Amino acid sequence: MASIITVSGLTKTYASGFQALKGVDLEIEEGEIFALLGPNGAGKTTMISIICGNMRASGGSVTVAGHDIVKSYRASRSAIGLVPQELHTDAFERVIDTVRFSRGLFGKPRNDAYVEKVLRDLSLWDKRNNKMLELSGGMKRRVMIAKALSHEPRVLFLDEPTAGVDVELRRDMWKLIGELRATGVTIILTTHYIEEAEEMADRVGVIDKGELILVEEKATLMKKLGRKTLTVSLGEPLHALPAELGEWNLSLNGDGCEIEYVFDTQASRTGVSSLLRRLGDLGIGYKDLNTQQSSLEDIFVSLVHQEKAA
Ligand SMILES: Nc1ncnc2c1ncn2[C@@H]1O[C@H](COP(=O)(O)OP(=O)(O)O)[C@@H](O)[C@H]1O
Numbered sequence: 001m002a003s004i005i006t007v008s009g010l011t012k013t014y015a016s017g018f019q020a021l022k023g024v025d026l027e028i029e030e031g032e033i034f035a036l037l038g039p040n041g042a043g044k045t046t047m048i049s050i051i052c053g054n055m056r057a058s059g060g061s062v063t064v065a066g067h068d069i070v071k072s073y074r075a076s077r078s079a080i081g082l083v084p085q086e087l088h089t090d091a092f093e094r095v096i097d098t099v100r101f102s103r104g105l106f107g108k109p110r111n112d113a114y115v116e117k118v119l120r121d122l123s124l125w126d127k128r129n130n131k132m133l134e135l136s137g138g139m140k141r142r143v144m145i146a147k148a149l150s151h152e153p154r155v156l157f158l159d160e161p162t163a164g165v166d167v168e169l170r171r172d173m174w175k176l177i178g179e180l181r182a183t184g185v186t187i188i189l190t191t192h193y194i195e196e197a198e199e200m201a202d203r204v205g206v207i208d209k210g211e212l213i214l215v216e217e218k219a220t221l222m223k224k225l226g227r228k229t230l231t232v233s234l235g236e237p238l239h240a241l242p243a244e245l246g247e248w249n250l251s252l253n254g255d256g257c258e259i260e261y262v263f264d265t266q267a268s269r270t271g272v273s274s275l276l277r278r279l280g281d282l283g284i285g286y287k288d289l290n291t292q293q294s295s296l297e298d299i300f301v302s303l304v305h306q307e308k309a310a
C-alpha cells in the first residue's frame with residue numbers, strides 16, 4: 001500500500017535543550033489506523049505538532065500526501081485534520097457554524113452537503129443548532145472531530161482522544177473511529193492506553209523518550225505484550241508455596257495472603273484454570289481473583305531489554 005506520510009530522521013530539541021525526538025523514521029500507509037503508543041512525555045504530541053506544522057523540527061523531514069511540510073506547508077496542512085489533546089471551543093457558537101468556520105479556514109468553498117454528511121456520521125445532525133455549551137462532553141469531542149474533518153482531509157490525527165474520559169465514552173469513541181476509517185480517511189491516534197491500541201489499530205508504533213522503539217502489526221505486537229498477572233487472594237495465609245504448585249511460576253506476596261501468577265494471554269493454555277483446579281485439590285481456598293494487564297512501564301522495560309539483548 002502507498003505511504004501517505006513519510007517521516008525521516010525527525011529530531012526536536014526544545015529551547016531548554018531537552019531533546020524530545022531523537023531521529024524518528026516512520027511510514028504511514030494510506031487507509032490504515034496507526035496508534036502511536038507511549039507513556040506521558042514520550043514525545044507523541046511533539047511529533048504530531050511537527051507533522052501538522054504547528055511546531056518546527058530541529059532536523060529531519062516529513063512529507064504528507066507527497067508534500068514537504070516546510071516547503072509546501074499549505075498543501076501538506078490541508079491534507080490533515082487535527083483533533084488536539086486539549087479541547088477548546090467557543091461556548092456560544094452553534095455546532096454547524098463552528099464546523100463551517102473550520103472549513104472556511106482552509107479556504108474551502110461552503111459545502112452544506114458535505115458538512116451535513118460529517119455531522120450525520122458523527123451523530124451530531126440533531127444538535128447542529130445547539131450552542132457548544134449545551135452539549136455533553138462526549139458530543140463536544142465529536143464536534144472537535146467534525147471540525148477536523150470539515151475540509152475533507154485525507155489524514156486525521158487524534159491526540160489522546162480518550163485521555164481522562166470514562167469507560168463508556170471511550171467505547172463510543174472507539175466505535176466512532178472504526179466507522180470513520182470506513183470513509184477512507186487515514187487515522188493516526190496517540191495513546192498511552194494499551195487497550196486503545198489493541199482495540200483500534202492496524203499497526204502500532206511504540207515511542208519512549210523520543211525514540212520509536214518498534215513499529216509492528218498490532219497482532220504481532222499484542223503477542224509480545226500479552227502478559228497478565230493473576231492475583232489470587234487467599235482465604236487463609238500460606239507460610240510457603242506447596243511443592244504441588246511447582247509447575248506454575250508463582251510468587252507468594254502480601255504476608256502469604258496472595259499468590260501471583262504471570263501468564264501469557266496468547267498461549268493456547270494459559271495455565272489459569274489448571275492452577276485454580278490444583279488449588280481446589282489442595283484445599284487452598286480463595287476469596288477473590290483479579291487479573292491485570294502488564295503495565296506499559298513493565299512492557300517498555302521488557303522491550304528495551306529485548307532490544308539490548310538482540
Ligand atoms: N515547549 C517545551 N519546552 C521544553 N520541553 C517540552 C516542551 N513541550 C514538551 N516538552 C517536553 O518534551 C517531552 C515530550 O512531550 P510531549 O511530546 O508532550 O509528550 P507526550 O505527548 O508523549 O506526552 C516531555 O518531556 C515534555 O516535558
Ligand SMILES: [Mg+2]
Binds near residue numbers: 045
Ligand atoms: Mg501528548
